[in-house]
Amino acid sequence: MPELPEVETIARGLAHAVTGRSIASVVIRLPKMAQAPPGVDFARALPGERIVGVGRRAKYVLVELASGRRLVTSLRMTGRLVVQRPGEPDFPGTHVVLHFTDGSRLSFADLRTFGRMRLVEPDDAWDKSLGPEPLSSGFTPEAFIGMLSGRTTRIKALLLDQQRIAGIGNIYACEALWKAGIKPGRPAMSLSKPAIRRLHHAIVDVLTRAIEMRGTSVDDYVDAEGLRGGFQSALAVYGKLGQPCERCGSPIVRTVIAQRGTWWCRTCQR
DNA sequence: CCGTTGCCCTGCCAGC
DNA sequence: TGCTGGCAGGGCAACG
Numbered sequence: 001m002p003e004l005p006e007v008e009t010i011a012r013g014l015a016h017a018v019t020g021r022s023i024a025s026v027v028i029r030l031p032k033m034a035q036a037p038p039g040v041d042f043a044r045a046l047p048g049e050r051i052v053g054v055g056r057r058a059k060y061v062l063v064e065l066a067s068g069r070r071l072v073t074s075l076r077m078t079g080r081l082v083v084q085r086p087g088e089p090d091f092p093g094t095h096v097v098l099h100f101t102d103g104s105r106l107s108f109a110d111l112r113t114f115g116r117m118r119l120v121e122p123d124d125a126w127d128k129s130l131g132p133e134p135l136s137s138g139f140t141p142e143a144f145i146g147m148l149s150g151r152t153t154r155i156k157a158l159l160l161d162q163q164r165i166a167g168i169g170n171i172y173a174c175e176a177l178w179k180a181g182i183k184p185g186r187p188a189m190s191l192s193k194p195a196i197r198r199l200h201h202a203i204v205d206v207l208t209r210a211i212e213m214r215g216t217s218v219d220d221y222v223d224a225e226g227l228r229g230g231f232q233s234a235l236a237v238y239g240k241l242g243q244p245c246e247r248c249g250s251p252i253v254r255t256v257i258a259q260r261g262t263w264w265c266r267t268c269q270r
Numbered sequence: 271c272c273g274t275t276g277c278c279c280t281g282c283c284a285g286c
Numbered sequence: 287t288g289c290t291g292g293c294a295g296g297g298c299a300a301c302g
Binding site: 001002003059074075076077078112114115116160162169170218259260261 | 293294295296297
């Protein structure tokens, strides 16, 4: 499911593929997929716009337009952004299509229709409720210690809270907690400072390595070029129920925290 | 403000 | 073989 490393990989691929193209027309087949702020007509606002770059914030793909506006896309679980050549048949489950002046197009497809695309004005603080990027200089061990202090919520739930840290999803929360040797159900405020520092390091390490390997493909995730990620071979706990922990040999267990499946080692995560 | 729960969706798969 | 129920999960609304 696209988390920070997958969205980063998708955005890099798209940047290569669509930067410089101009939008000729927009087709919206499922209106709820193309949300816009009130008063903005999504399909009518885009023709004439030129794409000047593609970036990422948290788990959102940002298509930057020459006017300063941007298309903010949340892929949720099954959303895909696919660049298609002229005449190529529609990708299955396509709900929004940006047609470019050169005949190619960018299709927003989503089997489960959870994804959303929004057109955002230059001055719109659309990401004001998102926490810091975990790979930015603002995410320091000290900042992380402050984030956890006094918080009774379980540490894994906090890692998934986008208002605290933006971009971590279920896979990398499980992996970072395993690497740091921390039990996912512990109240955030119960972690010692050395443990928080270990977790901080683990988050940065896991995300960085996952980006290097172009993300994790557990089910059907593929990047903008249709390629699978490589980090699934480096997973230590996610989805590995009953398999021996590679650190201590105990079987990996699965519990539920914050309505999410949680894989961890009862022996070496404390 | 804080923390938790439920809902949106469809494909897949275990179990009967 | 065919059905059913549970699971997958990001983001948002609602609630106490």
